Amino acid sequence: MNEIKKGSTVPEPTLRRLPWYLAFLKMAAARGEIRISSTQISRAINVSAPQIAKDLSFLEISGKTRIGYDVQSLISVLEEYLGFTKIRKAFLFGVGNLGAALLHDKGLSQFGLEILAGFDVNPRVVGTTIQGVPVYHIKDYPGIQAKIDASIGILTVPVREAQKVAEEIIQGGIRAIWNFTPFRIHVPEDIVVQNTSIYAHLAVMYNRMEAKL
Amino acid sequence: MNEIKKGSTVPEPTLRRLPWYLAFLKMAAARGEIRISSTQISRAINVSAPQIAKDLSFLEISGKTRIGYDVQSLISVLEEYLGFTKIRKAFLFGVGNLGAALLHDKGLSQFGLEILAGFDVNPRVVGTTIQGVPVYHIKDYPGIQAKIDASIGILTVPVREAQKVAEEIIQGGIRAIWNFTPFRIHVPEDIVVQNTSIYAHLAVMYNRMEAKL
Numbered sequence: 001m002n003e004i005k006k007g008s009t010v011p012e013p014t015l016r017r018l019p020w021y022l023a024f025l026k027m028a029a030a031r032g033e034i035r036i037s038s039t040q041i042s043r044a045i046n047v048s049a050p051q052i053a054k055d056l057s058f059l060e061i062s063g064k065t066r067i068g069y070d071v072q073s074l075i076s077v078l079e080e081y082l083g084f085t086k087i088r089k090a091f092l093f094g095v096g097n098l099g100a101a102l103l104h105d106k107g108l109s110q111f112g113l114e115i116l117a118g119f120d121v122n123p124r125v126v127g128t129t130i131q132g133v134p135v136y137h138i139k140d141y142p143g144i145q146a147k148i149d150a151s152i153g154i155l156t157v158p159v160r161e162a163q164k165v166a167e168e169i170i171q172g173g174i175r176a177i178w179n180f181t182p183f184r185i186h187v188p189e190d191i192v193v194q195n196t197s198i199y200a201h202l203a204v205m206y207n208r209m210e211a212k213l
Numbered sequence: 214m215n216e217i218k219k220g221s222t223v224p225e226p227t228l229r230r231l232p233w234y235l236a237f238l239k240m241a242a243a244r245g246e247i248r249i250s251s252t253q254i255s256r257a258i259n260v261s262a263p264q265i266a267k268d269l270s271f272l273e274i275s276g277k278t279r280i281g282y283d284v285q286s287l288i289s290v291l292e293e294y295l296g297f298t299k300i301r302k303a304f305l306f307g308v309g310n311l312g313a314a315l316l317h318d319k320g321l322s323q324f325g326l327e328i329l330a331g332f333d334v335n336p337r338v339v340g341t342t343i344q345g346v347p348v349y350h351i352k353d354y355p356g357i358q359a360k361i362d363a364s365i366g367i368l369t370v371p372v373r374e375a376q377k378v379a380e381e382i383i384q385g386g387i388r389a390i391w392n393f394t395p396f397r398i399h400v401p402e403d404i405v406v407q408n409t410s411i412y413a414h415l416a417v418m419y420n421r422m423e424a425k426l
Contacts, residue, residue, distance in 0.1 A: 001357055009420070009421070009424045010420055012417055014417050015413070015417045016410070016413045016414075016416075016417065018416065019395045019413040019416055020397055020413075023372045024396065027373050027396075030373065042273050043383050043422070044397075045397040046397050053304070082416040083419075083422075084412075084415075084416070088419070096320070097318045097319045097320040098318050100317055101314040101318040102314060103316060104310070104313055104314040105311050105314040107310040107311050107412075108412075108415075110418065111412045111415050111416075112415070113415060134290060151422070151426060152418075159236045159237075159239065160243065162231075175422065176422050178414070178415070178418060181236070182232045183237065183240075184233055184257075184259050185238050186259065190425055192422050192425060194412055194414050194415075194417055194418035197229070197232060198409055199232055199297075199321075200228070200229045200231075200233075201391070202296075202297075202321075202324050202325070202407075203227045203229075203231065203297070203324075203392060205225055205389055205407035206295065207228055207296065208405040209388065209389050211222045212388075212403055212405060
């Protein structure tokens, strides 16, 4: 069993590349490959072999020179290291367009995220169930949180509500916020915020398209 | 009318911050504010005032010292600059969990992205309509593309299909790929690729959570 460094802060670029390696390794495993070298990974996914070796060095799994990594072991270690094997309880705040969309994404549970409830104020969604996930009024959050103790809050409320709702849910016990709003929320130091603005990615893509015309 | 630099390549960090400013400005406008300074924006969203001024300098709109920016003008210029006012035709490839979720996100059209069709091979989704968007068999893509001429392909296929489908859709005329798979696709130089791996963001968040325990 490989020992995994707990509580270490790995550089974000490394953490973002590790899932690429994982995806590639799963494909290699499906093709029946037993061992793989960082050079082979490099050729397939356009990251330099030394960079891959350096990224994987955080895992404390060793690739043997000339022999490479054991594919199945590397998959297991990566999945555990990335936190995809542990299930974390989450609530989703703001069942609008993007919020409802995320409730439809069953893929999230394969990456360790279990959304147990949605919260909103809109009477058209409160009381409904989306893909098996019940949607409650936000006023019921403290009581439900006291029972379920979810650690992650997915924030998909309108921009103008982002700060207020962030404060409320932290008050109730949420310890990490996955913020899909384009608003930069302010939180206490012990709270984790992960910003994911998919619309900002659109802006980057549009700009690159214009530049290539 | 402010002239907008067309075809310029703005640094990606700037492009990612501009939507934050836009979100904040819309809130300020809703509160009835007429003028705003970079210092005011800075205080609200945790980016330094000089950085904001520098980012906004790409827009060729000038903030007057002591008076600040005109809120409405800045909103218009930002929306146009970010490409959110121009509608671009898109197809979605892979109507699985995440793909179907994105079809449910009506918010995308507010950011200039109109998804006109989905494509898949699964008989359970081919022939259906999700949120008004028809889902076709992938074999019908060349014919439909010839009629509609979509420029953007949203890639939400399984990892092992990513490269093959990317090549097919580029062949048919797609010029930019919004890649939601964790696979690093290889494309010709004139094709734009925007990678958005929301699961990689989850890994980053999990790691930060462990570090704070």
